[in-house]
Amino acid sequence: xxxxxxxxxxxxxxxxxxxxxxxxxxxxxxxxxxxxxxxxxxxxxxxxxxxxxxxxxxxxxxxxxxxxxxxxxxxxxxxxxxxxxxxxxxxxxxxxxxxxxxxxxxxxxxxxxxxxxxxxxxxxxxxxxxxxxxxxxxxxxxxxxxxxxxxxxxxxxxxxxxxxxxxxxxxxxxxxxxxxxxxxxxxxxxxxxxxxxxxxxxxxxxxxxxxxxxxxxxxxxxxxxxxxxxxxxxxxxxxxxxxxxxxxxxxxxxxxxxxxxxxxxxxxxxxxxxxxxxxxxxxxxxxxxxxxxxxxxxxxxxxxxxxxxxxxxxxxxxxxxxxxxxxxxxxxxxxxxxxxxxxxxxxxxxx
Amino acid sequence: xxxxxxxxxxxxxxxxxxxxxxxxxxxxxxxxxxxxxxxxxxxxxxxxxxxxxxxxxxxxxxxxxxxxxxxxxxxxxxxxxxxxxxxxxxxxxxxxxxxxxxxxxxxxxxxxxxxxxxxxxxxxxxxxxxxxxxxxxxxxxxxxxxxxxxxxxxxxxxxxxxxxxxxxxxxxxxxxxxxxxxxxxxxxxxxxxxxxxxxxxxxxxxxxxxxxxxxxxxxxxxxxxxxxxxxxxxxxxxxxxxxxxxxxxxxxxxxxxxxxxxxxxxxxxxxxxxxxxxxxxxxxxxxxxxxxxxxxxxxxxxxxxxxxxxxxxxxxxxxxxxxxxxxxxxxxxxxxxxxxxxxxxxxxxxxxxxxxxxxxxxxxxxxxxxxxxxxxxxxxxxxxxxxxxxxxxxxxxxxxxxxxxxxxxxxxxxxxxxxxxxxxxxxxxxxxxxxxxxxxxxxxxxxxxxxxxxxxxxxxxxxxxxxxxxxxxxxxxxxxxxxxxxxxxxxxxxxxxxxxxxxxxxxxxxx
Numbered sequence: 001x002x003x004x005x006x007x008x009x010x011x012x013x014x015x016x017x018x019x020x021x022x023x024x025x026x027x028x029x030x031x032x033x034x035x036x037x038x039x040x041x042x043x044x045x046x047x048x049x050x051x052x053x054x055x056x057x058x059x060x061x062x063x064x065x066x067x068x069x070x071x072x073x074x075x076x077x078x079x080x081x082x083x084x085x086x087x088x089x090x091x092x093x094x095x096x097x098x099x100x101x102x103x104x105x106x107x108x109x110x111x112x113x114x115x116x117x118x119x120x121x122x123x124x125x126x127x128x129x130x131x132x133x134x135x136x137x138x139x140x141x142x143x144x145x146x147x148x149x150x151x152x153x154x155x156x157x158x159x160x161x162x163x164x165x166x167x168x169x170x171x172x173x174x175x176x177x178x179x180x181x182x183x184x185x186x187x188x189x190x191x192x193x194x195x196x197x198x199x200x201x202x203x204x205x206x207x208x209x210x211x212x213x214x215x216x217x218x219x220x221x222x223x224x225x226x227x228x229x230x231x232x233x234x235x236x237x238x239x240x241x242x243x244x245x246x247x248x249x250x251x252x253x254x255x256x257x258x259x260x261x262x263x264x265x266x267x268x269x270x271x272x273x274x275x276x277x278x279x280x281x282x283x284x285x286x287x288x289x290x291x292x293x294x295x296x297x298x299x300x301x302x303x304x305x306x307x308x309x310x311x312x313x314x315x316x317x318x319x320x321x322x323x324x325x326x327x328x329x330x331x332x333x334x335x336x337x338x339x340x341x342x343x344x345x346x347x348x349x350x351x
Numbered sequence: 352x353x354x355x356x357x358x359x360x361x362x363x364x365x366x367x368x369x370x371x372x373x374x375x376x377x378x379x380x381x382x383x384x385x386x387x388x389x390x391x392x393x394x395x396x397x398x399x400x401x402x403x404x405x406x407x408x409x410x411x412x413x414x415x416x417x418x419x420x421x422x423x424x425x426x427x428x429x430x431x432x433x434x435x436x437x438x439x440x441x442x443x444x445x446x447x448x449x450x451x452x453x454x455x456x457x458x459x460x461x462x463x464x465x466x467x468x469x470x471x472x473x474x475x476x477x478x479x480x481x482x483x484x485x486x487x488x489x490x491x492x493x494x495x496x497x498x499x500x501x502x503x504x505x506x507x508x509x510x511x512x513x514x515x516x517x518x519x520x521x522x523x524x525x526x527x528x529x530x531x532x533x534x535x536x537x538x539x540x541x542x543x544x545x546x547x548x549x550x551x552x553x554x555x556x557x558x559x560x561x562x563x564x565x566x567x568x569x570x571x572x573x574x575x576x577x578x579x580x581x582x583x584x585x586x587x588x589x590x591x592x593x594x595x596x597x598x599x600x601x602x603x604x605x606x607x608x609x610x611x612x613x614x615x616x617x618x619x620x621x622x623x624x625x626x627x628x629x630x631x632x633x634x635x636x637x638x639x640x641x642x643x644x645x646x647x648x649x650x651x652x653x654x655x656x657x658x659x660x661x662x663x664x665x666x667x668x669x670x671x672x673x674x675x676x677x678x679x680x681x682x683x684x685x686x687x688x689x690x691x692x693x694x695x696x697x698x699x700x701x702x703x704x705x706x707x708x709x710x711x712x713x714x715x716x717x718x719x720x721x722x723x724x725x726x727x728x729x730x731x732x733x734x735x736x737x738x739x740x741x742x743x744x745x746x747x748x749x750x751x752x753x754x755x756x757x758x759x760x761x762x763x764x765x766x767x768x769x770x771x772x773x774x775x776x777x778x779x780x781x782x783x784x785x786x787x788x789x790x791x792x793x794x795x796x797x798x799x800x801x802x803x804x805x806x807x808x809x810x811x812x813x814x815x816x817x818x819x820x821x822x823x824x825x826x827x828x829x830x831x832x833x834x835x836x837x838x839x840x841x842x843x844x845x846x847x848x849x850x851x852x853x854x855x856x857x858x859x860x861x862x
Contacts, residue, residue, distance in 0.1 A: 214725040216717035223714050226705035233659070233692055233700055234715035234768065235683035293705035 029338055030286055030302045033331075037306060041313035048316055055194065061308035062201035063256055067279035068286070068300040069208045070131075070252030073245040075283050076212075078225040078292025079138060079145035081246060084253040084279055086156035087130050088272030091257025093160045095123045096169030096267025099180055113178040120186075124254045130156055131250020135243030153276070160269040169267040187263030197259045201301075204252070209297045221245060225292025281328070282307055285335045306331070353417065356381040356545045357402070357433075357514060362411035364397055364569075371397040373569045374411070378562075379514060384536060384546045386560035386577070388553070389589060394569040395549050399516050402547075403435040404428030426455075432513035436506075436520050440499050444492035449474035451491050452506045477505040482531045496523040504532065508539075515539065516547040521555060522648065533559055551646050551813075553585055554852065565589055586848050589815075600840070601802060601823060606637030608673075609807035610690075610776050615667035617650075617657055617831075627653040628665070629831040635776070635807045640798060642822025643811045644847050650831035651811040652695060655778045659692045660685050672775055686715060689775035693765050693782055695811075701765040702753050709735040709749035711764055716771040738767040742797060759790025766797060777801065779810035783817060795821055815844055829853045 041048040067084050074081045102113040114122070130152060137148035174181035189196045212218035220241045223231040232238050256275070261267045285303030288295025310331060314324045359377040363370070372394045379385050389395050400406040402413070404422030413420050415431060422428035425435075442451050449471045458466045458473070474487035483501045491499060500523045507515055521529045536546060536559060550556055556563065556577075563580060565572040565588040573588045617628035628650050635641050645651050657665045660682050669676040671688055680688075694700035702711050712735055713720065720730040735749050742763045746756060753761060762782065769777060779798070783791040798821060802808055812818050818825055825842050827835040827850035835850035 210725070216721070216726065219710060219714065219717055219726070222706060222710070223703045226703035227699070229700050230694075230703050231714070232682060233694055235686040235772075236714070237681070237683055289705075293703065 030299055030306060030335070033285075033335075034302055034306050034309065037309045037313065041309065041316070045313065045316050048313060053312070053316070055198075057308050057312040058198050059195055060312070061304050062197040063260065063275070064278050064282050064307060065201050065301050065304035066204055066252050066256050066259075067275055068282035068304050069204055069297055070249030071276075071279045071283050072208070072286075072288055072295060072297055072300045073212070073221060073248045074145070075280075075288055075290060076221045076225045076292055076295055077242050077245050078228070079242070079245070080149065080280065080290070081131075081134060081249045082146065082149040082276050083130065083134060083152035083156055084249060084256075085272040085275035085277075086153045086160065087127055087250060087253035088257040088260065088275055089160040089269055090130070090156040090163075091123050091127050091254040092261040092267040092271045093163040093169065093269055094126050095119055095183070095258055095261050096172055097163055098122060099172045099174055099183055100169045102178075113175075113180050116174065116180055116182045119180065119183070120258055123258055124251060127250040127252075127254020127257065128247050129250070131247040131253075132243065134250070135246035138246065139239040139242050157269075157273075160271075163269065166269060168269070170265075172261065172265050172267065184262055184265045186258060187261075187265070197263075200255065200259070204255070205297060205301050208248075212297055217241060217244065222293055225289075225294075227293070278307065281332050284332060284339075287335075287339060289339070303335075354380055356416060358414040359398070359402070360412045360414065362398065362401060362408050362413070364394075364401060364406065365409045371569050372401075372408070375566065375569070375571045377564055377571065378574065379545050379547055380562050381545050382540055382543045383561035384540065384548050384559050386556045386563040387547055387549045387566065388551075388556065388563065388585065389566035389572075393566040393589075395566055396518060397569075398566070399435060399518055399547065399549065402428065402433055402514070403516060404433070405435075429510060429512075432511070433516070434507045434510055434512040434514070435516040435518065436503050437518055440496075440503055442491045442499055442502060442506075445490065447488050447490055448478070448485055448494070448502050448505075449487035451502055452477065452487075452509050454506070456510065473509070474505065477508055478502075480508070481505055481535060497525055497528055500524055501528065504535070508535070512544060514545045514547065516549075518549045519551065520548075521550065521552065529555070552852070553582055553848070556585070557582060583845065586815075586844060601638070601640075601799070603638055603803050605639045605823075606805055608634050609637045609671070610635040610809075611668075611670040612658070613668045615654070615657055615665060615669070617653055617662055617665045626831045628657060631667070631828075631831075631833055633826060633833060633836070635809060637775070637805045637807050638802050639823050640802050640808045640810070640821055641824045641826060642818035643809065643826045643828055644813070644815065644818045644851060645811075645828035646813065646851050649828040649851065651828055652780060653831070654828070655692055655780050655809075655811065658685075658690065658778060686772050686774075689773070691715070691769040691772050691774040691777055693769050693777065693779045695780035695784065697758070697761055697765060697784075701768075702761060704752070704754050706753060707750050708744075708746050708753050708756065708764055711753050712738060712749075712767045712771065715768050716773075719771070734771060738770060742767055742770075743793065757786075757790075759786040759793065762786055762790065762794060763797075766794070770801075774806065776807045776809070779808065781812060782810055783812075783814075791817075815847060818847070819844065827851050 047053055071081055071084065098114060098119045102111045104111050134149050134152050137143040138145050172183050174183055186196055191199055212221065220231065220236045223234070223236055224238055224241060228238055257272070260271055282303035283295070283300050284290065285306050286295065286299025286301070288299060307328065310328060311324060314327065355378045357379040359375065361374040361376065362372055363374055364372040375394065375398060377387070377398060387395050387398070397406065401408045404425045404427050407421070407423060420431055422431060422433070443454065449467070452474045453470045458469050460466055471487040478485050478487065478501070481501050481504060483498065485494065485498055485502070491502060494502065500520065504520060520532060524532065539546060548556070548560060560577045562574065563577055563585065564574045565585070567589065611634040613632045615628050615631040616626060619625040619627050631654060643651050643654070653662070656662055658669060660680055663679050665678060671690055674688065676685060676688065698704070703714065706714070709731065713731055717726065720726050720734070722730065738744070739746060739749065744763045744767065745760050753764060756764065782798070783794050786794070798808055798810070810821065819839070819842065822839055824836070824838050825847065826833050827847055829851050834853040835846065837846065
């Protein structure tokens with residue numbers, strides 16, 4: 001018996017000795033895929049590496065990446081948020097309405113217009129409120145996350161359409177007399193020649209990484225996704241933490257809603273359709289496990305770039321958009337297969 | 352024909368980190384009831400899983416009617432005529448009784464279409480034999496646990512078996528149902544079916560078994576015809592006189608009262624006047640180790656869960672170090688006031704498998720490592736290193752996944768997690784389950800050391816030997832009540848076993 005107890009750790013150690021290169025390659029697979037894709041298009045296409053194209057690419061990636069950040073928190077808890085695309089649309093309509101119509105208070109016969117900063121703040125609150133609604137459904141009423149957020153997907157899209165009877169809010173430049181001008185600046189403004197949206201993505205990514213790795217909240221998110229019961233018995237307030245994850249996702253959706261509306265200088269109720277699928281794809285490509293507990297924000301950002309580079313490169317190369325869709329699907333499935341392989345490899349090393 | 356239908360010779364089963372079975376010989380006598388007994392973790396279930404093809408042995412020989420066999424799947428074992436009724440119910444709650452009974456052995460038309468009518472008729476026949484008027488079309492989910500167990504038995508009877516293994520078949524049955532089962536067992540015996548019967552209820556064994564085999568720590572201890580033995584012999588062979596860990600009275604004095612529990616009551620869900628915890632009262636002093644002994648279902652786990660706040664609707668009062676703990680107080684509040692649970696099921700409740708060793712260790716005490724508003728790696732590392740050293744945890748790098756450790760070391764990580772919350776009171780539910788003898792001794796010495804430092808420790812065990820070796824005071828639970836309380840020095844194994852079966856209806860008939 002003594003022989004066996006000492007043997008087990010020894011073989012585990014041998015396993016670790018054997019695999020560092022394999023393990024590192026596996027862990028960096030999304031990054032490696034990104035470099036390969038990037039290199040491929042850089043070589044085969046003349047216009048891919050042009051600064052303009054790279055900025056356009058990154059602007060597109062930013063939308064997906066910001067949604068992916070919120071989605072990562074939710075998926076880490078073992079949930080999923082299908083409502084993000086609709087929340088983008090709803091928040092767009094909220095900000096559009098607030099700028100063009102203000103808030104009408106019929107009982108006083110007045111219309112209140114807010115400063116753009118307050119408008120944006122209120123919109124973020126709406127996004128967070130929808131996230132909190134999802135969170136309450138999941139934690140308080142034990143609705144499966146897939147179903148809860150599917151319901152919210154419909155509700156939020158419906159509300160976006162209701163807001164202006166299915167019409168858009170055009171020309172969101174505000175009125176100097178009402179003191180609510182300046183909203184388009186969010187979409188067009190630049191720092192160091194880079195659009196605001198890219199800076200916002202970078203800032204959110206850094207902040208989210210900090211939250212995920214350096215705060216008790218982040219650590220508890222991972223614990224809940226890994227083993228909810230063990231987390232609960234360790235004193236983690238599972239319901240509160242899970243709810244906050246959905247609020248974060250709602251916040252990120254609202255940010256994207258603001259950015260897109262500002263870039264278009266108008267709010268369309270259909271904006272954001274199927275964005276949730278791109279966000280989930282980015283998260284999965286980044287190595288986050290859909291069953292929760294494993295994954296990183298950095299991975300999601302890389303995942304978003306993989307999708308972005310792939311799509312951008314294929315467009316430049318003139319690949320038909322139908323084929324683009326097929327290829328994106330294949331890449332996602334490959335990523336998950338590799339993820340499973342890594343799992344099996346790790347398990348074997350343990351034994 | 353040989354008397355012995357199945358002969359297991361020198362069966363060894365090794366799991367990573369532990370030897371579950373060590374060269375065990377086991378005989379199943381033809382047409383007899385062969386009782387297999389032993390404490391939890393003795394290897395009974397592992398041996399039976401090997402016979403039933405669920406697990407494969409590492410080394411040894413299985414001879415069925417003199418022919419060597421090595422069943423690789425339950426299906427293969429079934430085709431050899433070996434059936435098993437599992438301890439955990441293996442039914443599909445979403446399917447009907449008849450569908451469950453015929454699962455994977457459907458009566459079909461041309462192998463494609465199920466003949467439901469015929470299946471239901473056959474199921475009704477089996478249930479009638481068990482004297483249970485259950486409609487075969489009922490969903491299993493709508494049956495009470497005892498009836499589900501009957502269905503499980505009917506399922507095993509539905510196939511013609513030479514050998515039928517019953518792993519704790521009566522754990523959920525009422526007295527009258529047990530009697531019916533025993534009658535069916537007699538019938539089966541008469542038909543020449545050989546039965547392997549595993550149970551913790553020793554009185555049942557005295558009543559039904561023809562042969563008895565005792566396992567202890569994965570080794571065969573004794574085998575004997577039943578008529579030659581009595582309850583005392585069984586208990587003694589089960590418990591053994593292993594002197595590897597023996598009780599030494601603590602050299603320190605106990606401190607003040609750290610826990611007082613009064614009239615703790617937990618009703619069985621859905622039933623009035625039926626209790627999982629029936630007015631439980633006791634107290635514990637700082638530096639004292641109290642062991643709770645009891646059979647499965649005695650209410651030990653429920654007691655700990657209620658103390659930790661998993662049952663906010665429970666009745667009664669709890670005082671921790673003179674402070675009243677509100678029943679509504681959540682787990683995190685109770686941890687902060689100084690109690691911490693080390694759960695029974697390490698994998699399912701103690702550890703987060705996807706996290707590293709260090710993150711698991713820190714999980715319950717994250718607040719302590721905050722520097723302003725973020726987690727300080729330096730503080731984290733200092734605490735992780737301190738506990739790895741203090742508890743002698745064997746880990747090459749605390750950043751490795753928790754699953755890379757052996758069972759004993761994983762358990763130490765759970766203990767470390769608890770200690771990092773600076774508890775006054777530790778609740779340890781089966782702290783040595785599934786870890787090898789060396790690691791057990793280490794866990795014991797950690798417990799003594801903690802008591803010396805003034806922690807109050809309550810631990811639960813189904814292993815008499817453990818309770819006798821570690822506890823300063825022993826409480827025995829049966830059917831949700833405390834049926835005996837004795838100091839270690841006045842406790843005897845016999846008295847503990849007897850107190851643990853108080854309220855089990857059959858006790859009188861056997862002894």
